Amino acid sequence: MRYNGSTLLRTTGLTRRYGGLVAVSNLNLDIRKGEILGLIGPNGAGKSTTFNLISGFVKPTAGTLEVFGRDCTGWKPTKISRMGLVRTFQHSSYMRSMKVRDNVLLGTMHSMASAGPTERAHRVAETAEILGLTPYLDEQAGTLPHGIQRLVSIAIAFAARPTLLCLDEPLTGLNQTEVGATLDVFRQIRDEFDCTILLVEHNMKAVMSVCDRIVVLHHGQQLATGTPAEIRKDENVIAAYLGKRHDK
Numbered sequence: 001m002r003y004n005g006s007t008l009l010r011t012t013g014l015t016r017r018y019g020g021l022v023a024v025s026n027l028n029l030d031i032r033k034g035e036i037l038g039l040i041g042p043n044g045a046g047k048s049t050t051f052n053l054i055s056g057f058v059k060p061t062a063g064t065l066e067v068f069g070r071d072c073t074g075w076k077p078t079k080i081s082r083m084g085l086v087r088t089f090q091h092s093s094y095m096r097s098m099k100v101r102d103n104v105l106l107g108t109m110h111s112m113a114s115a116g117p118t119e120r121a122h123r124v125a126e127t128a129e130i131l132g133l134t135p136y137l138d139e140q141a142g143t144l145p146h147g148i149q150r151l152v153s154i155a156i157a158f159a160a161r162p163t164l165l166c167l168d169e170p171l172t173g174l175n176q177t178e179v180g181a182t183l184d185v186f187r188q189i190r191d192e193f194d195c196t197i198l199l200v201e202h203n204m205k206a207v208m209s210v211c212d213r214i215v216v217l218h219h220g221q222q223l224a225t226g227t228p229a230e231i232r233k234d235e236n237v238i239a240a241y242l243g244k245r246h247d248k
């Protein structure tokens with residue numbers, strides 16, 4: 001059990017409406033230090049909106065957000081990321097025309113504002129090594145195979161050495177070998193760099209194998225929370241995924 005008693009992030013009644021649609025409804029989410037927390041749910045369940053809310057890209061209609069013990073409700077994304085909460089986007093974001101090295105360097109900018117070039121270069125090299133990107137450092141990012149491009153997105157975020165790393169569907173389009181290797185990277189950065197991870201992912205097998213706890217969203221609401229074993233047998237979760245109504 002990795003939980004050491006501290007809560008890195010807490011949302012209370014977090015809600016986001018778009019007109020008549022409630023994308024995230026009254027969400028009470030806790031992320032505990034040292035865990036890999038999965039956030040799952042069918043398409044449109046509110047996972048990316050939750051990411052946008054906790055990283056400041058979208059302002060809540062109601063509710064509060066506390067990150068590392070501070071009330072950050074309404075804060076701008078840069079202010080939240082400087083605290084150590086860094087996120088990736090569902091659709092890979094990096095500069096296609098730039099080398100992998102320069103993309104990863106961009107990821108160090110906010111967190112290493114006072115560092116010199118040698119220190120930054122060391123961070124880039126270490127990050128590339130962990131993600132298996134060393135052979136690609138001088139390649140133009142946009143020309144690389146899809147699986148490598150996904151890793152570049154993660155590398156940019158991890159280069160900041162976040163306290164809390166939020167990954168939105170990082171495994172999309174990866175083959176089975178790449179998925180296995182990437183899950184090992186998640187475990188390694190959690191264990192060696194004290195990096196807590198929030199993982200949105202549709203790959204159920206991967207989520208079940210890597211996550212300590214899982215939160216299930218459905219229609220913007222928290223349907224269930226528990227260990228992978230608990231979630232796997234939760235009747236409401238099974239019903240939501242099968243698209244059937246479950247009156248309980």
Ligand SMILES: Nc1ncnc2c1ncn2[C@@H]1O[C@H](COP(=O)(O)OP(=O)(O)OP(=O)(O)O)[C@@H](O)[C@H]1O
Pocket residue numbers: 018021022023041042043044045046047048049050090
């Ligand atoms: N900017 C927006 N304007 C209007 N509606 C939005 C906006 N962003 C999200 N929504 C709606 O909010 C709901 C939740 O969307 P969200 O992208 O958070 O779901 P998701 O769980 O990430 O889905 P997916 O698995 O497909 O990525 C959806 O019905 C979506 O259409």
Ligand SMILES: [Mg+2]
Pocket residue numbers: 047048049090
């Ligand atoms: Mg999404």
